[in-house]
Amino acid sequence: MLNIGYLGPPGTFSELAARYYVEEKMKEERPKKEPQDEIKLTPFSSLQKVLLAIEKRSVTAGIVPLENSVEGAVNQTLDLLAHNFFKIYFQKEIILAVIHHLLVRPGTKPSGIRQIISHPQALAQCRNYIEQNFPDVETMETSSTAGAAALVAGSHDPWAVIGTTLAAENNGLQVLASNINDYPDNATRFMVVGLEDSEQAPGCKTSVIVTIKDRPGALYSILAEFARRNINLTRIESRPAKRKLGDYLFFIDFLGHRLDKGIRETLDEIVNHTLSLRILGSYPAHPS
Amino acid sequence: MLNIGYLGPPGTFSELAARYYVEEKMKEERPKKEPQDEIKLTPFSSLQKVLLAIEKRSVTAGIVPLENSVEGAVNQTLDLLAHNFFKIYFQKEIILAVIHHLLVRPGTKPSGIRQIISHPQALAQCRNYIEQNFPDVETMETSSTAGAAALVAGSHDPWAVIGTTLAAENNGLQVLASNINDYPDNATRFMVVGLEDSEQAPGCKTSVIVTIKDRPGALYSILAEFARRNINLTRIESRPAKRKLGDYLFFIDFLGHRLDKGIRETLDEIVNHTLSLRILGSYPAHPS
Known part of the structure; x- marks a missing residue:
């Protein structure tokens, strides 16, 4: 059984993302075997509760919004991942157009x-x-x-x-x-999250959170490790470390799977430049 | 006459920041001459209206919140500066403790x-x-x-x-x-904004917005210019360029005045690595 948790109530963009995910999943599995006999979408009243349900294994996976092309990062998701939920991994990326x-x-x-x-x-x-x-x-x-x-x-x-x-x-x-969005190409990037990430495959992305020593200048030495190996960064997002003004965490996304040789080397090297490195997981990127 | 616009109504943290600024200003001026005979604080109903009043010269300066130690960037301020108000400069930094x-x-x-x-x-x-x-x-x-x-x-x-x-x-x-903040060292960084920035002096910071070619990987070549000249970055914040998912602007803060030799050179060099470079101004940093 597949039970997907999302931020409810029914009718949200998160539910649309969950439905999209389930349809994709069924398409993938059809050639191999009969579709899963039972698929359930479970709405929760907060993102916190979605993530908690995953950690408690009362759902098999969850859908959380990560960023929007206009409004930027969904700070609550980033902060929950960085400060409250340490067992959650990214499994898949889903990008949906948003029309208001x-x-x-x-x-x-x-x-x-x-x-x-x-x-x-x-x-x-x-x-x-x-x-x-x-x-x-x-x-x-x-x-x-x-x-x-x-x-x-x-x-x-x-x-x-x-x-x-x-x-x-x-x-x-x-x-x-209709269509009252200020910007026409409005899209939201959702992540399917669970207790493990995805298998090594072509077309993956990887997401990490790093805490760096002292000031954002130290970010340079981390980016140098990626640049040296021609690893393509797709996103860098800073969030406050919540200790004092001027202390930041960085969410970094890049192309490739964490088990790919060049990326394994980069991550091993980066550990020396950071106070902490957390791998949020490797996952199939949304087809562009 | 000094007329300071802020996000009202009276009683907001922005008003506290405006009062702090006015008191500092009076202390500075007292040794030189009589305090300004008239000081006015004018509340506005939105950040947009504060910035508009500055551009129309109906206030002499404004106070806008830029980031908070817990919640991060004030996205609305960043987006208004990046997309709507191109004549606004940073004049001074004010950091206030926040207690809820x-x-x-x-x-x-x-x-x-x-x-x-x-x-x-x-x-x-x-x-x-x-x-x-x-x-x-x-x-x-x-x-x-x-x-x-x-x-x-x-x-x-x-x-x-x-x-x-x-x-x-x-x-x-x-x-x-009382004191219901989730994090005790909660502080907000405000900027005094106007139609010009501040004079060259020790203890300044500078803020810029850069749009980079292609993907955030290009950020590396910009940071390299700062690192090569030992310029201390204090903050890097990405915001969506609002065109499509994956296009970002970067707000970069660093120590020094834009007229300092090393910084002038850096900015001249950076122009070659960016689609656009906007200098938001140099200003006295809040004493730490």
């Missing part, structure tokens, strides 16, 4: 909207649209776009929600404005 | 709280406290801690707010729990 819509209860007029509620990333991704069309409307954060849709559907307050057409259908809401 | 409190209307009991509202960074900085003490309580985002306090004070809903003792005093709220 402004949803209201049927009959609500634009001029009647006093509050726009949604997930903070959705609000951020439509910041210019809101500023231009609803300059005096307050925004409020909820833990998911789908949760915000349910809240608006069940309320009599003059609220609108930014969400998916799936959330509109699920909650009997009307699409007041 | 849980505020309620007098008489509200912890068990009666159904919603905790505040600025998203304040909510994030007290995430563990909320998760442990109010696991089933929804959080909602407002544009400022002070705004959230006013909202709670004027409502009959079972809400609590995360804010400053100043906000509690201003709004007749009661401190239900």
